Amino acid sequence: MIAQxxxxxxxxxxxxxxxxxxxxxxxCGKCCLNKLEDEDTGExxxxxxxxxxxxxxxxxxxxxxxxxxKVPECTxxxxxxxxxxxxxxxxxxxxxLSEGRPLAPWHPLVSGDPDSIHQAGVxxxxxVVSEDQVAEDDWEEHIIHWIL
Numbered sequence: 717m718i719a720q721x722x723x724x725x726x727x728x729x730x731x732x733x734x735x736x737x738x739x740x741x742x743x744c745g746k747c748c749l750n751k752l753e754d755e756d757t758g759e760x761x762x763x764x765x766x767x768x769x770x771x772x773x774x775x776x777x778x779x780x781x782x783x784x785x786k787v788p789e790c791t792x793x794x795x796x797x798x799x800x801x802x803x804x805x806x807x808x809x810x811x812x813l814s815e816g817r818p819l820a821p822w823h824p825l826v827s828g829d830p831d832s833i834h835q836a837g838v839x840x841x842x843x844v845v846s847e848d849q850v851a852e853d854d855w856e857e858h859i860i861h862w863i864l
Contacts, residue, residue, distance in 0.1 A: 724825060729795035729814060737795070740809045742823050742833050745775035745840040746863060747791060750847055751803060752855060760803040763858040765847045766840065775839045805863050807838055 723736050732740075750765040766772065767787060769779045777783055783790045791801065793810050804811040809819055819826050822836035833839045843862070850858060 722825065724809075724813060724819060729798065729810070732795070739825060740813065742807075742809050742820075742825075742838075743775050743830065744805070744807065744833055744838055745770060745772075745844075746805045746808065747793075748777065749840065749844065749860075749863070750855065750858075752859065761859045762803070762863045763855060764844050764860045765850055765855065765858050766844045768846055768848045770840075770844075770846070772844060772846070773841065775834070775841055 723732065724740065727736070729737070745766065746762075748767045748770050750763045750767070752761045752763060753759070754761070767777070767790075769777050769783065769786065771778050779786050784792065793801065793804075795814075798804070798810045798814045801811075806812070807820065809823055809825075812819060820836075820838075821827065822832045822838060824830045824832055829835075834841050845858075
């Protein structure tokens with residue numbers, strides 16, 4: 717008997733169900749890093765600061781279903797908008813699949829282990845601080861270059 721091809725290998729992003737789409741998130745938390753944009757060049761810089769609603773241990777949003785009400789500027793990825801966010805890390809499953817690349821071996825859908833992303837060192841776990849702990853005038857001091 718031939719094993720069924722996983723949905724992410726046989727469906728395009730816009731063909732996925734909402735549950736399939738949500739399951740693509742690897743839980744790295746990188747999309748929740750605060751970003752600074754250079755007003756002159758439009759270049760986006762990641763910081764090591766996360767949204768105040770990020771659980772830094774699980775790398776999950778603690779208010780996910782309410783996030784747009786609590787953080788109106790929160791990014792919502794859809795199959796139609798994924799390509800618009802060039803700041804998404806190369807490791808992001810949404811970006812990976814939209815660019816025609818396979819999911820990484822550490823992705824929970826591939827490994828079968830939701831902790832594999834943390835074990836591989838790809839998540840933000842133990843690498844970030846809450847935006848509540850840093851004065852806005854000091855944000856530039858938190859620009860990082862470890863995002864892939």
